[in-house]
Amino acid sequence: MDMAGHAGLDPADVDVFRALLARPETLAADLDPAAVDRLEALGLVRRGVDGALAALPPHRPLLAEAHRAQSRADALRDTAETLRAEFHRRPGAARDAVEVVVGGPEIVGAAVQIARQARRLVRGFDRGPYFHAGSLPDDAQSRSWTRGVPWRVVYEGRSLQAEPPERWKHLGSTPGETGRILPRLPFKLLIADEDAALVGLAGAAGQGEALVVRGSLLVDAFVRLFELQWELALPIADVARGGDDGADGLGGDVLTEVERRLVAMLSSGMTDEAMARAIGLSHRTVQRRLADLARRVGAEGRFQLGVQAARRGWV
Structure with a gap:
């Protein structure tokens, strides 16, 4: 199996290591000096007093280097997230962060996109008027759960009063969802992590407008609003079942x-x-x-x- 491309190893380093395996006690002067230095730094070769090189067992040094590379990659991802958040929260960023979506099908499509981009948590306010029946198209909520993304949803009791009993039976029953209920909610809301939010505006059933907000202080404000309402809401298990x-x-x-x-x-x-x-x-x-x-x-x-x-x- 080709080891080229492994963390900390260039193809030239792998060639030098294999040359040492084929010809033990090869002198360092006969090989690529830069590759020899990298192999020695990784603990893959040992240099003798006479300049001869000896190959060492590679498993532990390479695993250690792989762990270091993973730590560097994780740190780079964290830095990317931090800088992305700072970029979206720069002065004036909110002007470019809001998109208006008009019409029931378009709003549902935007909600599906928001749900699919979540990686850690989806938060939502569920209230009427409803643009569709049942779950989101393509089972967007269920697909989130298969990716390990839970949902926390607050339902509006007033909007559910006119709904048939079947609606109550399915309330909060989607895998991965934790549901609560409040008498009233200010608007429809769907938040993916702390990155994007869909805010539904008033309108008749099947119509209306919504705002898609991405990566700005507005999303932070919606997250805080949701958490305040969540603390006030009643767990839905007893209400529904x-x-x-x-x-x-x-x-x-x-x-x-x-x-x-x-x-x-x-x-x-x-x-x-x-x-x-x-x-x-x-x-x-x-x-x-x-x-x-x-x-x-x-x-x-x-x-x-x-x-x-x-x-x-x-x-």
């Missing part, structure tokens, strides 16, 4: 699966009508269940019920 065993393990109170889902939906800001559609109960039954829960914890009204539910670890 209900609890596993119905016990909260804190205050000793036991809730049924339906009660846990109702409390979680209440905390997310959903109306009684929306909760009834999502669970498949009548509006009156939902109201009665909530009233029973309020009596159990001594709450007067929806707000106090939500506070008591949080204190008892129900959400």
